[in-house]
Amino acid sequence: MSRSVKKLTGLVAATFTPLTAEGEINLSVIGPYIDYLIEKQNVKSVFINGTTGEGCSLTVDERKQLAAAWCQHGKGKLEQVIVHVGCMSIKDSQELARHAASIGADGIAVISPSFFKPINADALRLFIKEVSAFAPDLPMYYYHIPSMTGVALDAADVLNGIEQMIPSFQGVKYTGTDLRDLGQCVCYSQSHNWSVMFGVDEQLLGALVLGVHGAVGSTYNYLGRIVNQMLAAFDNGNYMQTRALQFEFMEVITFAKNLGFDVSVNKQVMSEVSGLAMGPPRLPLLPCPVSKAQAIAQKIKDFSQGH
Ligand SMILES: CC(=O)N[C@H](C=O)[C@@H](O)[C@H](O)[C@H](O)CO
Numbered sequence: 601m602s603r604s605v606k607k608l609t610g611l612v613a614a615t616f617t618p619l620t621a622e623g624e625i626n627l628s629v630i631g632p633y634i635d636y637l638i639e640k641q642n643v644k645s646v647f648i649n650g651t652t653g654e655g656c657s658l659t660v661d662e663r664k665q666l667a668a669a670w671c672q673h674g675k676g677k678l679e680q681v682i683v684h685v686g687c688m689s690i691k692d693s694q695e696l697a698r699h700a701a702s703i704g705a706d707g708i709a710v711i712s713p714s715f716f717k718p719i720n721a722d723a724l725r726l727f728i729k730e731v732s733a734f735a736p737d738l739p740m741y742y743y744h745i746p747s748m749t750g751v752a753l754d755a756a757d758v759l760n761g762i763e764q765m766i767p768s769f770q771g772v773k774y775t776g777t778d779l780r781d782l783g784q785c786v787c788y789s790q791s792h793n794w795s796v797m798f799g800v801d802e803q804l805l806g807a808l809v810l811g812v813h814g815a816v817g818s819t820y821n822y823l824g825r826i827v828n829q830m831l832a833a834f835d836n837g838n839y840m841q842t843r844a845l846q847f848e849f850m851e852v853i854t855f856a857k858n859l860g861f862d863v864s865v866n867k868q869v870m871s872e873v874s875g876l877a878m879g880p881p882r883l884p885l886l887p888c889p890v891s892k893a894q895a896i897a898q899k900i901k902d903f904s905q906g907h
């Protein structure tokens with residue numbers, strides 16, 4: 601890689617994709633969205649067009665427009681804009697990788713294709729290599745999310761030896777609950793100075809103990825300020841306070857899960873808490889009843905007010 605890498609650490613918001621009532625991408629929200637994250641949540645990096653951003657439901661052209669808008673509005677404000685480029689067709693992912701490099705993104709990430717799945721870690725490593733070849737100067741992160749892709753290969757197996765194939769490889773976003781596999785990813789990453797970013801927000805404390813470098817998640821859009829307090833307490837060795845905050849956070853997520861908590865509900869919750877108009881989700885996700893989102897948003901506001 602030709603330039604020095606800014607290590608990805610701390611909290612990263614996995615952003616929602618604002619849509620108009622008619623279901624078109626709404627780029628006018630992105631500027632205010634960035635200001636909200638920085639000013640209200642103390643979150644300075646974003647992961648765009650991922651799960652929360654309904655990336656796989658967007659066209660390649662929409663994804664390019666969104667990535668360009670995030671980079672343009674984030675310039676001089678955001679620390680890092682990581683663009684998720686995962687698609688079913690490797691050609692589309694390559695095009696998005698090349699585009700991300702051309703607009704000054706700070707890194708790219710890719711999930712495994714999930715219709716035709718890689719049969720083993722070798723196949724997945726080869727796929728990641730052929731995508732990063734179109735943006736050789738951009739840090740590449742493997743996005744491990746077996747609950748969505750159905751690809752349950754150990755992430756640690758995917759990492760093993762990948763530095764020899766992909767000089768720009770920089771780490772993993774780990775959205776899974778296998779702490780053995782996660783720990784092995786952290787252990788392997790140490791000697792390469794990679795970042796392991798955790799993606800199950802309500803279980804972050806378990807991952808912090810194993811040494812992850814940060815977290816990428818949907819809830820940091822509206823609970824980033826409090827989770828930043830939790831990270832500070834952890835860094836100060838105040839485990840009682842860290843645990844107390846994690847327990848309160850868990851209670852909010854449990855409440856949401858009991859009502860049914862998916863990207864559609866989450867998106868409406870973001871609109872309610874932030875006041876920004878995220879708009880509806882895209883089919884096959886169905887719009888969430890406002891009363892449900894309001895009940896969850898109220899819990900979040902109560903939690904926020906307490907801290
Ligand atoms: C499956 C999924 O979308 N996971 C997200 C990140 O990867 C998380 O941020 C969750 O939305 C969050 O942990 C709430 O369950």
Ligand SMILES: CC(=O)C(=O)O
Pocket residue numbers: 614615647649650651652653799816817818
């Ligand atoms: C949650 C997450 O990391 C994503 O939206 O991709």
